[in-house]
Amino acid sequence: MKILVLGGDGFCGWPTALRLSARGHDVTIADNLSRRAIDKELGCESLTPIAEIPERLSAWHSVTGKSIRFVHLDIAQDYDGLLDLILEEVPAALVHFAEQRSAPYSMKSSRHKRYTVDNNINATNNVLAAVVESGLDVHIVHLGTMGVYGYKTPGLTIPEGYLSATLTDDSGASVKTEILYPTNPGSIYHMTKSQDQLLFAYYAKNDGLRITDLHQGIVWGTQTAETTLDDRLINRFDYDGDYGTVLNRFLVQAAVGHPLTVHGSGGQTRAFIHLQDSVRCIELAVSNPPKRHSRVAIFNQMTETHRVVDLATMISTMTGAEIRHVKNPRNEADTNELTVANLGLRSLGLVPTTLDAALLREITEIAQRFASRCDPAKIPCVSLWTTDAAGNCTAPVGAKLAAA
Amino acid sequence: MKILVLGGDGFCGWPTALRLSARGHDVTIADNLSRRAIDKELGCESLTPIAEIPERLSAWHSVTGKSIRFVHLDIAQDYDGLLDLILEEVPAALVHFAEQRSAPYSMKSSRHKRYTVDNNINATNNVLAAVVESGLDVHIVHLGTMGVYGYKTPGLTIPEGYLSATLTDDSGASVKTEILYPTNPGSIYHMTKSQDQLLFAYYAKNDGLRITDLHQGIVWGTQTAETTLDDRLINRFDYDGDYGTVLNRFLVQAAVGHPLTVHGSGGQTRAFIHLQDSVRCIELAVSNPPKRHSRVAIFNQMTETHRVVDLATMISTMTGAEIRHVKNPRNEADTNELTVANLGLRSLGLVPTTLDAALLREITEIAQRFASRCDPAKIPCVSLWTTDAAGNCTAPVGAKLAAA
Numbered sequence: 001m002k003i004l005v006l007g008g009d010g011f012c013g014w015p016t017a018l019r020l021s022a023r024g025h026d027v028t029i030a031d032n033l034s035r036r037a038i039d040k041e042l043g044c045e046s047l048t049p050i051a052e053i054p055e056r057l058s059a060w061h062s063v064t065g066k067s068i069r070f071v072h073l074d075i076a077q078d079y080d081g082l083l084d085l086i087l088e089e090v091p092a093a094l095v096h097f098a099e100q101r102s103a104p105y106s107m108k109s110s111r112h113k114r115y116t117v118d119n120n121i122n123a124t125n126n127v128l129a130a131v132v133e134s135g136l137d138v139h140i141v142h143l144g145t146m147g148v149y150g151y152k153t154p155g156l157t158i159p160e161g162y163l164s165a166t167l168t169d170d171s172g173a174s175v176k177t178e179i180l181y182p183t184n185p186g187s188i189y190h191m192t193k194s195q196d197q198l199l200f201a202y203y204a205k206n207d208g209l210r211i212t213d214l215h216q217g218i219v220w221g222t223q224t225a226e227t228t229l230d231d232r233l234i235n236r237f238d239y240d241g242d243y244g245t246v247l248n249r250f251l252v253q254a255a256v257g258h259p260l261t262v263h264g265s266g267g268q269t270r271a272f273i274h275l276q277d278s279v280r281c282i283e284l285a286v287s288n289p290p291k292r293h294s295r296v297a298i299f300n301q302m303t304e305t306h307r308v309v310d311l312a313t314m315i316s317t318m319t320g321a322e323i324r325h326v327k328n329p330r331n332e333a334d335t336n337e338l339t340v341a342n343l344g345l346r347s348l349g350l351v352p353t354t355l356d357a358a359l360l361r362e363i364t365e366i367a368q369r370f371a372s373r374c375d376p377a378k379i380p381c382v383s384l385w386t387t388d389a390a391g392n393c394t395a396p397v398g399a400k401l402a403a404a
Numbered sequence: 405m406k407i408l409v410l411g412g413d414g415f416c417g418w419p420t421a422l423r424l425s426a427r428g429h430d431v432t433i434a435d436n437l438s439r440r441a442i443d444k445e446l447g448c449e450s451l452t453p454i455a456e457i458p459e460r461l462s463a464w465h466s467v468t469g470k471s472i473r474f475v476h477l478d479i480a481q482d483y484d485g486l487l488d489l490i491l492e493e494v495p496a497a498l499v500h501f502a503e504q505r506s507a508p509y510s511m512k513s514s515r516h517k518r519y520t521v522d523n524n525i526n527a528t529n530n531v532l533a534a535v536v537e538s539g540l541d542v543h544i545v546h547l548g549t550m551g552v553y554g555y556k557t558p559g560l561t562i563p564e565g566y567l568s569a570t571l572t573d574d575s576g577a578s579v580k581t582e583i584l585y586p587t588n589p590g591s592i593y594h595m596t597k598s599q600d601q602l603l604f605a606y607y608a609k610n611d612g613l614r615i616t617d618l619h620q621g622i623v624w625g626t627q628t629a630e631t632t633l634d635d636r637l638i639n640r641f642d643y644d645g646d647y648g649t650v651l652n653r654f655l656v657q658a659a660v661g662h663p664l665t666v667h668g669s670g671g672q673t674r675a676f677i678h679l680q681d682s683v684r685c686i687e688l689a690v691s692n693p694p695k696r697h698s699r700v701a702i703f704n705q706m707t708e709t710h711r712v713v714d715l716a717t718m719i720s721t722m723t724g725a726e727i728r729h730v731k732n733p734r735n736e737a738d739t740n741e742l743t744v745a746n747l748g749l750r751s752l753g754l755v756p757t758t759l760d761a762a763l764l765r766e767i768t769e770i771a772q773r774f775a776s777r778c779d780p781a782k783i784p785c786v787s788l789w790t791t792d793a794a795g796n797c798t799a800p801v802g803a804k805l806a807a808a
Binding site: 079083109110113114117118121122125126129130132133153154155156157158159163164165166167168169170171173174175177179180182183185187188191194195198199202206207331341385386 | 483487513514517518521522525526529530533534536537557558559560561562563567568569570571572573574575577578579581583584586587589591592595598599602603606610611735745789790
């Protein structure tokens with residue numbers, strides 16, 4: 001199958017491109033390399049030494065004999081380039097990772113909020129408009145987030161996108177219907193993914209596009225079967241306060257002897273998935289497109305839920321690392337329950353990689369192996385959701401900029 | 405009160421700016437004059453001869469002695485200009501009309517879809533980010549649309565934004581809660597207003613901003629007490645297939661002896677409001693801000709609902725115009741019910757202008773007076789929602805562009 005991977009140089013995009021190529025698909029990556037540029041902006045680097053894209057692709061060819069094409073393209077800015085690429089490649093599927101994906105980064109300043117909204121919404125709308133304009137039947141697979149649900153309805157299992165609801169108006173009249181789970185995003189980044197959902201629903205309804213939206217949990221781990229084939233194929237591992245996901249940050253903290261920093265009490269329950277399962281889910285989604293003129297297919301792409309403090313305890317027990325509770329920079333509840341339905345992808349064939357089975361390997365093969373590359377100054381989360389921790393917004397985020 | 409009117413040169417923005425100025429507020433208009441540029445793009449003109457903005461403002465000053473400041477600014481593109489303006493003016497309220505507001509225009513081609521999404525979402529996000537960054541307590545009043553609700557839940561009265569809902573998961577567990585009415589937009593334009601809602605909800609929650617979102621019905625009429633004071637203050641009247649709203653198009657069709665063109669059976673029920681009531685609603689909203697750290701205040705800004713065919717019949721009876729049913733270019737139900745709650749603005753003091761009372765004056769004072777300026781070729785709606793009327797999307801909207 002011919003497949004376009006938009007954002008195929010990123011943390012999830014790169015291993016996905018390799019997996020799809022390994023399975024015999026004809027893969028083209030389009031990426032603007034923005035993630036590498038943001039590394040430079042933040043003065044950070046992947047813990048793992050990642051190769052430049054030409055070296056990555058030639059390594060893949062020399063190891064497997066398979067070719068992946070690369071197109072340097074900013075899909076949010078260059079609509080004509082995107083449309084031309086689709087018309088030239090005639091892909092059966094298009095996997096859309098090409099969005100700014102860090103919640104803390106999206107909250108750093110007005111500029112970061114605006115970049116995230118502008119980039120993510122235009123990227124998604126350009127993909128949808130280009131597929132309609134091409135007239136081709138391209139299945140769009142999008143990486144969404146569990147974060148669109150928010151954590152607001154204790155007592156309910158988070159469904160796979162849609163929920164049965166009885167709506168009642170002021171006169172007492174009631175209607176039973178099915179609705180998109182009422183969104184409650186916790187950051188500008190998550191908000192853009194909620195806006196994406198509206199774009200998908202609209203284009204599926206109006207233009208009959210086939211769309212799968214994968215609401216992904218927090219990804220942990222670094223490598224997949226394909227990225228371990230050669231050191232030049234190694235995947236990125238972010239441990240900084242903006243792009244490092246909680247579990248990967250704990251792993252590197254443990255490896256370098258830094259205390260495991262837990263926000264608040266750590267009572268936040270979150271959904272997790274190992275990177276190799278994430279890649280497997282995308283493979284399953286690509287192979288199982290919804291029908292044309294049906295609603296968007298939504299799957300929860302996660303395998304386990306854990307309280308953050310329990311993860312820290314687990315890693316502390318394995319490694320002896322100290323746990324340190326720090327003030328939470330985010331504007332979120334200190335504790336929450338979370339139960340998630342995930343039978344969709346399980347029923348298509350996903351067999352979860354459990355934390356128990358893979359955590360220790362991740363610590364020794366990645367975190368400890370590359371610990372010398374770690375800059376401990378980059379570990380703390382410094383993005384604040386609001387300037388005063390009580391959420392009173394008494395001072396502006398960018399007051400210094402405005403005054404300058 | 406110091407008030408910024410973003411988009412203050414447009415159909416609703418201009419009479420709003422005059423009304424607020426007439427009431428003694430200190431008004432500054434910011435506008436990129438995009439609506440006049442789109443007239444040129446479409447080869448259309450307002451039926452009424454509208455003056456350039458400097459002439460408008462000097463007429464207002466000579467007639468009333470009051471001054472309105474004008475800033476030529478594209479708030480979607482020039483964030484720094486917007487932030488500087490807010491810091492300089494320190495407005496108590498900001499009325500945000502600065503969005504592309506035609507559904508048919510938003511559906512003309514990929515370019516129009518992309519312009520509408522890019523312009524509207526960045527405009528709204530820039531306003532919100534700039535207010536946060538300014539650190540000022542500015543009440544944001546936004547012109548939304550009844551169209552975000554869609555017409556999908558017969559049997560329910562459309563509430564003012566929020567709905568009581570019982571949500572049930574697959575295990576049968578239930579939670580009773582209040583949700584934003586599940587959005588079901590009928591065009592890319594309406595979709596952007598649904599995305600705006602998510603932005604407002606997010607910034608109200610995270611930053612405690614005061615926001616009022618006015619879900620407006622279809623506006624009809626041309627003039628207000630202020631725009632009739634002098635011919636140089638006259639408001640725009642759009643009768644073309646893209647920007648002309650249904651009732652205004654019927655009025656001009658009757659005046660020039662063109663048949664009243666009804667889409668399909670005309671069984672679509674829609675919500676309406678006269679322009680002078682619209683302006684009054686904004687005045688009421690500005691005077692009644694929600695508290696900080698409360699949810700977004702949502703009002704339905706409409707006074708009557710009518711079936712389209714009934715409006716045509718009413719005007720036909722008054723004028724003798726013929727009614728012609730034409731194929732509906734939109735992708736929408738041919739018939740729908742619509743009952744709308746609108747007590748919020750009524751309880752603040754809105755006294756509706758009824759169709760019965762004002763229709764005939766609109767025909768004689770505007771449509772007939774300026775009938776000689778009408779270009780009948782611009783009347784038909786030519787934007788198609790999908791290329792084939794069955795909505796099968798067998799041919800791409802922009803196939804010609806792609807092939808060129």
